[in-house]
Amino acid sequence: MKIKLSLSVSALLLSFSVTAQTDDSAAIRKIVNDIMNNAKAYDNLRYLCKKIGPRLSGSSNAQKAVEATARMLKEAGADTVYLQPCMVPHWIRGEKETGYVQLAGAAKHPLKLCALGNSYGTGKKGVSAAVVEVNNMKQLDELGLANVLKGKIVFLNFAMNQTYIEVFNAYGESGVARWGAPTVCAKYGAVAAMVRSLSINPDDYPHTGVTSYNDSFPKIPAVAISTNDADWLSSQLKRKMKLTAFLQTNCQMLPDAPSFNVVGEIKGSEFASEIITVGGHLDSWDLAEGAQDDGAGVVQSIEVIRAIRASGIKPKRTIHAVMFMNEENGGRGGSKYLELAKKNKEQHLFALETDAGGFTPRGFALQMNDQQFEKVLRWKPLFYQYGVYNFSRGGAGADVGHLYELGTALAGLAPDTQRYFDIHHAATDVFENVSRRELHLGAANMAALIYLVDKYGL
Amino acid sequence: MKIKLSLSVSALLLSFSVTAQTDDSAAIRKIVNDIMNNAKAYDNLRYLCKKIGPRLSGSSNAQKAVEATARMLKEAGADTVYLQPCMVPHWIRGEKETGYVQLAGAAKHPLKLCALGNSYGTGKKGVSAAVVEVNNMKQLDELGLANVLKGKIVFLNFAMNQTYIEVFNAYGESGVARWGAPTVCAKYGAVAAMVRSLSINPDDYPHTGVTSYNDSFPKIPAVAISTNDADWLSSQLKRKMKLTAFLQTNCQMLPDAPSFNVVGEIKGSEFASEIITVGGHLDSWDLAEGAQDDGAGVVQSIEVIRAIRASGIKPKRTIHAVMFMNEENGGRGGSKYLELAKKNKEQHLFALETDAGGFTPRGFALQMNDQQFEKVLRWKPLFYQYGVYNFSRGGAGADVGHLYELGTALAGLAPDTQRYFDIHHAATDVFENVSRRELHLGAANMAALIYLVDKYGL
Numbered sequence: 073m074k075i076k077l078s079l080s081v082s083a084l085l086l087s088f089s090v091t092a093q094t095d096d097s098a099a100i101r102k103i104v105n106d107i108m109n110n111a112k113a114y115d116n117l118r119y120l121c122k123k124i125g126p127r128l129s130g131s132s133n134a135q136k137a138v139e140a141t142a143r144m145l146k147e148a149g150a151d152t153v154y155l156q157p158c159m160v161p162h163w164i165r166g167e168k169e170t171g172y173v174q175l176a177g178a179a180k181h182p183l184k185l186c187a188l189g190n191s192y193g194t195g196k197k198g199v200s201a202a203v204v205e206v207n208n209m210k211q212l213d214e215l216g217l218a219n220v221l222k223g224k225i226v227f228l229n230f231a232m233n234q235t236y237i238e239v240f241n242a243y244g245e246s247g248v249a250r251w252g253a254p255t256v257c258a259k260y261g262a263v264a265a266m267v268r269s270l271s272i273n274p275d276d277y278p279h280t281g282v283t284s285y286n287d288s289f290p291k292i293p294a295v296a297i298s299t300n301d302a303d304w305l306s307s308q309l310k311r312k313m314k315l316t317a318f319l320q321t322n323c324q325m326l327p328d329a330p331s332f333n334v335v336g337e338i339k340g341s342e343f344a345s346e347i348i349t350v351g352g353h354l355d356s357w358d359l360a361e362g363a364q365d366d367g368a369g370v371v372q373s374i375e376v377i378r379a380i381r382a383s384g385i386k387p388k389r390t391i392h393a394v395m396f397m398n399e400e401n402g403g404r405g406g407s408k409y410l411e412l413a414k415k416n417k418e419q420h421l422f423a424l425e426t427d428a429g430g431f432t433p434r435g436f437a438l439q440m441n442d443q444q445f446e447k448v449l450r451w452k453p454l455f456y457q458y459g460v461y462n463f464s465r466g467g468a469g470a471d472v473g474h475l476y477e478l479g480t481a482l483a484g485l486a487p488d489t490q491r492y493f494d495i496h497h498a499a500t501d502v503f504e505n506v507s508r509r510e511l512h513l514g515a516a517n518m519a520a521l522i523y524l525v526d527k528y529g530l
Numbered sequence: 531m532k533i534k535l536s537l538s539v540s541a542l543l544l545s546f547s548v549t550a551q552t553d554d555s556a557a558i559r560k561i562v563n564d565i566m567n568n569a570k571a572y573d574n575l576r577y578l579c580k581k582i583g584p585r586l587s588g589s590s591n592a593q594k595a596v597e598a599t600a601r602m603l604k605e606a607g608a609d610t611v612y613l614q615p616c617m618v619p620h621w622i623r624g625e626k627e628t629g630y631v632q633l634a635g636a637a638k639h640p641l642k643l644c645a646l647g648n649s650y651g652t653g654k655k656g657v658s659a660a661v662v663e664v665n666n667m668k669q670l671d672e673l674g675l676a677n678v679l680k681g682k683i684v685f686l687n688f689a690m691n692q693t694y695i696e697v698f699n700a701y702g703e704s705g706v707a708r709w710g711a712p713t714v715c716a717k718y719g720a721v722a723a724m725v726r727s728l729s730i731n732p733d734d735y736p737h738t739g740v741t742s743y744n745d746s747f748p749k750i751p752a753v754a755i756s757t758n759d760a761d762w763l764s765s766q767l768k769r770k771m772k773l774t775a776f777l778q779t780n781c782q783m784l785p786d787a788p789s790f791n792v793v794g795e796i797k798g799s800e801f802a803s804e805i806i807t808v809g810g811h812l813d814s815w816d817l818a819e820g821a822q823d824d825g826a827g828v829v830q831s832i833e834v835i836r837a838i839r840a841s842g843i844k845p846k847r848t849i850h851a852v853m854f855m856n857e858e859n860g861g862r863g864g865s866k867y868l869e870l871a872k873k874n875k876e877q878h879l880f881a882l883e884t885d886a887g888g889f890t891p892r893g894f895a896l897q898m899n900d901q902q903f904e905k906v907l908r909w910k911p912l913f914y915q916y917g918v919y920n921f922s923r924g925g926a927g928a929d930v931g932h933l934y935e936l937g938t939a940l941a942g943l944a945p946d947t948q949r950y951f952d953i954h955h956a957a958t959d960v961f962e963n964v965s966r967r968e969l970h971l972g973a974a975n976m977a978a979l980i981y982l983v984d985k986y987g988l
Binding site: 459 | 562563566567692695697731892915916917919946948949965966
């Protein structure tokens with residue numbers, strides 16, 4: 073199968089002539105113009121943010137979002153809309169968290185904090201202990217092995233590196249403080265972990281996100297504090313101030329809950345068995361509206377369906393727009409999509425994920441074999457006029473990533489990221505922080521790539 | 531002089547080797563890192579927006595901004611800071627405008643409107659007339675020649691083209707409705723002009739901006755209405771609704787007022803007589819904080835001075851950071867800078883303007899001769915890692931543009947423009963709509979270009 077596909081790809085490569093480029097340029101211009109003039113993505117996002125709001129897996133809002141996007145996909149012109157049932161983790165924050173720092177002989181300094189996703193609560197009485205600051209994983213191990221962390225609250229102050237121009241690189245580097253370090257703190261006997269928010273800017277908002285436990289160690293409470301609080305706390309510790317912190321969180325993990333992926337389909341006219349997927353994730357953190365993360369990706373994916381219909385294109389291959397459930401704290405929707413693809417022996421040619429915000433698109437991260445990569449590179453000039461020029465190898469995304477196992481070629485929309493970590497997982501990720509044109513321009517470039525993959529295969 | 535300069539440029543071109551690229555790459559990385567870690571631009575912008583606010587030419591706030599930026603330039607490390615006196619137009623809005631549309635037999639529809647800059651007021655009794663919609667200049671002439679506009683309020687509904695990816699192109703096309711059409715309406719006997727705001731999005735804010743009169747025709751009142759109001763009004767007119775509009779504006783042009791450009795200078799160590807200018811404009815419209823237009827450019831230009839000092843660079847040439855006064859409604863600061871350059875026989879090698887907002891930088895618009903252009907193109911790879919790749923010919927900006935007469939090579943920072951016309955000249959151009967990282971990244975790339983021009987000449 074693989075070899076046959078590769079041969080046909082080679083033949084198509086040879087036929088991608090200048091004439092084709094001209095025709096494709098005109099076809100893409102038509103799609104782009106339709107989206108820039110008539111897109112429904114921004115209005116759909118408003119609905120998702122303002123009429124529904126936060127959509128954490130297992131919540132009633134997540135269910136409302138399932139129903140709303142199923143309707144939007146129908147309105148966009150999908151032939152069929154169906155749900156893929158999947159069980160999801162059901163974590164709840166409970167009553168709002170509290171916490172403070174107590175300096176010897178001074179007033180309490182209240183902390184702007186929130187429990188990390190999937191973390192265990194402290195219970196009503198909370199936890200109180202001396203604070204030890206740690207700045208990286210190496211130091212965490214050193215202090216842990218020196219028995220310094222036992223009985224302490226560990227302050228994981230891994231500041232994001234401002235000098236990384238691609239902000240996801242800073243997130244990748246410092247993010248371990250949130251997703252990996254708390255359980256290491258537990259290993260060394262700490263009573264709680266207090267993580268500097270993964271915000272690239274000084275601000276007053278705690279940024280949540282998932283943490284994880286290792287069953288060999290105690291499941292200690294874990295919170296994020298705002299970057300301004302982190303800077304203040306670090307300055308106090310540098311001055312050798314004697315201090316303790318108090319944290320009280322009320323979150324808990326309930327039994328798994330039933331939920332769904334939402335799939336909107338346009339049946340292919342020639343190669344209906346070959347599936348092209350475009351998707352974002354429907355769930356969001358509970359602190360905000362999940363506007364950029366990933367309401368934007370959801371409505372952009374629906375927009376691709378609408379634009380294909382409105383432009384009068386009849387796809388040769390079958391197009392799936394997928395609203396994945398539970399990307400934030402479990403990835404169950406992505407797993408389920410793969411599981412069903414295997415069970416139903418589906419042939420997944422290509423999958424495009426959009427989960428880096430609806431900012432001005434600048435390129436695509438491509439996760440595919442060399443031949444496919446070369447082929448996509450030939451299309452690059454078609455995107456220049458839309459400000460998209462950065463076609464490079466990289467991870468496509470957490471949801472479509474599951475399909476890699478099937479040999480599916482993957483891509484991720486790569487927008488400008490300068491503003492993403494201002495609002496990521498925080499109360500500021502609201503509709504007002506999404507630009508209509510940036511959102512639509514992203515959808516337009518996604519639709520253009522889907523058009524090319526559908527026409528030429530991959 | 532010109533020939534001698536060109537010869538030395540050729541010699542330098544040959545010497546721009548791979549080794550130089552490596553050295554320059556390291557030097558630029560040092561500058562960029564310093565700015566991303568330590569920039570003062572965002573804090574300076576907060577001061578300009580929140581402690582001072584709107585800074586229209588001739589206002590007391592404009593004077594406060596002169597004093598504040600002189601201080602900022604000193605703090606940034608300029609050797610010398612001086613003011614260039616210039617007289618500026620002194621237009622005032624007066625009491626807030628009012629206006630509405632009266633449909634036959636229906637309630638009044640109040641309009642979200644503002645007087646256009648430099649326009650004449652209606653006086654207390656206002657102006658009331660039937661409304662005629664016009665969609666382009668050709669139609670304006672046709673209807674005018676057919677005597678349809680006499681005694682009417684002309685509704686200049688020149689919607690910005692959503693399909694232009696570079697939004698300045700849409701502004702350039704539709705902007706004539708504001709800066710040129712009202713006086714043409716007067717020529718054809720109209721009593722007032724009502725311009726669709728130059729906003730690329732549907733919104734509820736009137737966007738002001740300068741208009742101009744031709745002394746041969748009456749100076750009729752001219753207002754902008756919000757794009758939502760424009761769409762509503764157009765839909766009413768399409769339904770053949772009989773309607774009149776009432777407009778009342780209280781603006782007036784006072785006698786010219788004294789003001790200043792602010793110049794911060796670092797004296798060159800080798801070629802002190804060759805001047806490199808970097809600048810933005812200090813005045814802003816009166817409706818908002820002028821955060822993106824052009825507080826951003828002002829603080830970025832000051833940041834270039836700070837970063838040069840902080841990075842320990844000793845410029846060979848003399849660097850001027852210039853806060854130009856009166857770009858918005860007269861351009862007197864730019865004229866004055868040229869006038870003094872001529873009077874003092876200054877040698878202006880290069881000037882870089884930043885007046886397109888403090889958004890993610892994507893390139894530079896270059897306005898220079900072929901040889902200079904080729905030379906700058908050779909530096910392009912040094913910018914790729916900072917997301918800047920678009921070096922193309924284009925207008926540098928209204929303030930440095932005056933220097934073209936001297937043969938000065940010019941450039942304009944070209945940031946992403948998707949959000950600019952959401953807020954341009956409207957009450958929404960506030961500090962909160964500026965991203966710290968985008969602002970600083972713009973300054974970093976400006977400093978890098980200044981570094982190269984200083985080192986290699988042009």
